Amino acid sequence: MRKRATAKQVAEAAGVSKWTVIRAFTPGASITEESKRKVLETAASLNYTPNLLARSLATNATHQVAVFVDDFANPQKLPFLETLTERLQAAGLVVMLININNHFDHVHALLHADQRQVDAIVLFGTAFRDETLTDHQLGRGMPPMFVLARDSQIDGVPAVVCDAELALKDIVDHLHERGYRRPGFMTGATVLSTALRRRQHFVEFWGKKGVHDVAVLSAEKYSAQAGAEAVRRYLNTTNATDRVDVLMCENDILAIGAIDEMRGKYGLRVPEDMAIVGFDNYELGGSSAYGLTTYEQPRHEMVEVIVGMITGRVDAETVTLPGKLVMRSST
Amino acid sequence: MRKRATAKQVAEAAGVSKWTVIRAFTPGASITEESKRKVLETAASLNYTPNLLARSLATNATHQVAVFVDDFANPQKLPFLETLTERLQAAGLVVMLININNHFDHVHALLHADQRQVDAIVLFGTAFRDETLTDHQLGRGMPPMFVLARDSQIDGVPAVVCDAELALKDIVDHLHERGYRRPGFMTGATVLSTALRRRQHFVEFWGKKGVHDVAVLSAEKYSAQAGAEAVRRYLNTTNATDRVDVLMCENDILAIGAIDEMRGKYGLRVPEDMAIVGFDNYELGGSSAYGLTTYEQPRHEMVEVIVGMITGRVDAETVTLPGKLVMRSST
DNA sequence: CACCTGTTTGCACCCGGTAGCAAGCAATTT
DNA sequence: AAATTGCTTGCTACCGGGTGCAAACAGGTG
Missing domain, CATH: 1.10.260.40 (lambda repressor-like DNA-binding domains)
Structure with missing residues (x-):
């Protein structure tokens, strides 16, 4: 000892x-x-x-922030985690990384974080439903919670998100300008409100352009594999003449999987045979092999705002920040 | 309050x-x-x-493990973090994720983790030199430290690593069998012993095959960008006839950058004009666009062992585990 | 030199638990 | 009925610091 x-x-x-x-x-x-x-x-x-433990006990402040993550398959998590830890550390806070999974669910995690007396909880892109709180009467006395990079469905829990409406408007404007008229959308999860919102806006803005028919492809999860499967199902069941001329994928991973499948198994060219758009501007999408047109979330600003909320410098109200369209060769 | x-x-x-x-x-x-x-x-x-804080103070055990990460550019970190958090949580331990960077260096991090009374410190792939400990007399009274996925250069600090010798032997055997005879090696960092070791073994095993000339390419860091630049410098300064017929890159990210550059800017084919091997089996390397031959570290086993060391179930001695060669179309 | 004022310092008590001993109590034994 | 045994329960002391108040001390003034 x-x-x-x-x-x-x-x-x-x-x-x-x-x-x-x-x-x-x-x-x-x-x-x-x-x-x-x-x-x-x-x-x-x-x-x-x-001894910071003793100090925390006496001062009732641990300077620890629990960050809940339930989807490590999304490579986008890593740069966000980097920025988040860096900014929090700069503010004197340290991150407790909690992996939400089948063996350690939201309720466990919440109770645990609370028992550890964390100063705040960041739900980083986790699917967290209102009922989780109400069912377990966890609302009272919990550390303040914030949602990062996903809508908050919980009353009184603010979120920091990328402006989906603006993003999809920019994307649709760009695609329309490029001459595409038969759009499709690939979803990765059908239950998440963030996902639904992107799709809704996509359909909505095409509607404003006079295009009312948007094909929908469903991937089972957010992975290249799932993206490939979804596009395979689509190509196998749709005549070449009926196909969409541009496919927007809910994130870059799906898009990359889709591109691989189209090129490899079907010999299709991107963007000539079908243009592809992703979301998140994941590093590899930018490589010349993919040249993926995508949309970049304002990571630094989002993290800055959420750290501000945690430290109390910024009012704890949902904030929507504009990202930026990254145009490349896939459209 | x-x-x-x-x-x-x-x-x-x-x-x-x-x-x-x-x-x-x-x-x-x-x-x-x-x-x-x-x-x-x-x-x-x-x-x-x-209140777990009070309990920790009284019992002198926080059940918190500090994990130091200094290179978020390597996408390999994410699946490792997932597995690590999951297994530690299953053992009743929680991860304190510490981002080592210019503003928060190893010494700061070490002092901080110590002050927080963590039960153990995991140096996850961070470059940590002996002197850091000796210079600051940090050795005494520090929480037990473990190195994950990198050699430990510190006396008394055990490491859990993938067996580099076996890995490089398997790779060289495979390449030799495929008929390659003019090998090259791309390094991402010249100071890390893990990196040096891979290169050493690569050269050593080619030597045993009677091949004594191994070209060396240096990338500035571990990113697709840096891999592309390194290969560009090489191609620009080497006649087509003098070029290597197979290039082993220190990790998949470098390899992917190299492949993109070769195909995009030089119109070279992989593997016909130059075969490529990576390391880590990063998901995208497996996509049909790259079909990257690579080597997979035994992630689950490594994590299992390090968690065992932390909890005291396993003797704290450096452990070397065998990974497996993943053969694809790039060789 | 006594007096006043402002800064240092020491103290009792608190944060919310844990450890280990001793008293309380019931059931069993003699 | 008295003694023994074993389980409950309460208590003191402690983990390593923080808070607010009062005593001690300095320096400047009349």
């Missing part, structure tokens, strides 16, 4: 009371330069460092 | 002492069914839950 020095031990060694030691480590506390120096010296020699 | 019920409050409400309340929440504690039921009922009505 390891032993660390405590404030009391430092106090004895320095010939002061433990409170003086604590003051030496409390910025702005009332203490003379002289005794502060003395304390810091003996503290250094004893290798003393304040 | 949120208020949670405490054991004392539950005790008063239930008409017992706070220790009886605690016992009701301590598995195997000495308490009658009767009073346990009574306590649990009033606890539920008051929405009481033990």
Whole structure:
């Protein structure tokens, strides 16, 4: 069992009371330069460092933020996690990464995070329904919660999202301008409101252009594999003449899977035979093999806002931020 | 400020002492069914839950594991993080994800993790040198440290790695069998011992096949971009007849960047003009656009072992596990 | 030198649990 | 009926710090 020095031990060694030691480590506390120096010296020699656990208990603030993630298949999570940890750390907060899965569901995670006294909970792209809270009377006394990169369906829980309406408007404008008139949409999940919203807006903006027929392809989950399967089903059941001329996929992973399948198994060209659009601007989509036209979420701004909410600098109200269209060779 | 019920409050409400309340929440504690039921009922009505912070302080065990990551550019991190969080959570441990970067270096992170009293520190693929510990006298009293997916250069700090020797042997055997005789190697970092080792073994096993000339290409970091640049420099400075017939890239990301560049800018075919091998079996490398031959690290086994070390089930000694060669169309 | 003022310092008590001992109590034994 | 045994329960002490108040101390003034 390891032993660390405590404030009391430092106090004895320095010939002061433990409170003086604590003051030496409390910025702005009332203490003379002289005794502060003395304390810091003996503290250094004893290798003393304040115990943040004890401090958290006493101050009722852990400076820990639980981040719930339930979909590690989406590579987009990684850059977001990087930015999120970096900005939170810069604000003096540390991330507790919680993997929501079959063995550790939302309710477990919520209870656990609460018991650990985290300062806030970030639902990062997790599917979290209102009932989870109401069913378990978890609402009261929970740490403040925030939803990142997905709509919040929960009353009083703000979200930070990319503006889907603007995004889809930009995309549809771009496609229309390029001359496409027979659009299709590939969904990855049929239950998520964020997914539904993208599709809704896609259909809506095509409607405004006078195009009222939008084909819908369903992938089973967000993976290249699933995207490939979805497009295969579509191509197998649709005559070449009836096919869409542009397919918007709900994210880049689906799009990449779709492109591979089209080229590899069907010898189709992108964009000549069918144009493809993705979403998220995942690094590999930008490689020359795919040249995927996509839409980039304003990651840094989103993270900045959510960190602001957590630290209280920003009002905790749902924020919608504009992203930007990334045009490449696939359209 | 949120208020949670405490054991004392539950005790008063239930008409017992706070220790009886605690016992009701301590598995195997000495308490009658009767009073346990009574306590649990009033606890539920008051929405009481033990405060893990206080418990950690008293028991000197936080059940938190700090995981240091300094390279979020490598997509391989994500599946590893998924597996790691899942297995640790299954063992009752929770992950504190720490982003090591310019603003928050190893020393900061180490001190911070120590102050938070974490039970263990996992250096996940981070470049961490011996001196960091010795320079700062951090050795004494630190939580136990483990290195995941990279060699440990630190005395007394065990690592869990994929067997590089076996991997490179399998790869070279495979390439030799396929008839390649002019090999090249692309490194992503020249300072990491893991990187050096792969290259060394690559050269060594070719040597055993009687091939003593291995070209070396250096990418500046691990990104598709850097891989593309490295291969561009090579192609621009090497006559077509002098070129390698197979290029092994230190990981799949470099390989994918290299393939894109070769095909896009130079019209070269893979594997006819130059075969390519990667490392890590990253999902997209398996798409039909790349068909990248690669080597897969035994992720689940590695995580299982490191979790075993952390929980003390497994002896804390460096473990080397065999991965497996994934043959595809790029060779 | 006494007096006043403002800063340091020490202290009792608190944060919410855990450990281990000793008293309380019922059932069993002699 | 008294003694023994074993389970419950309450209590003191403790984990390592933080808060607010009061005592101690300095420095400047009359």
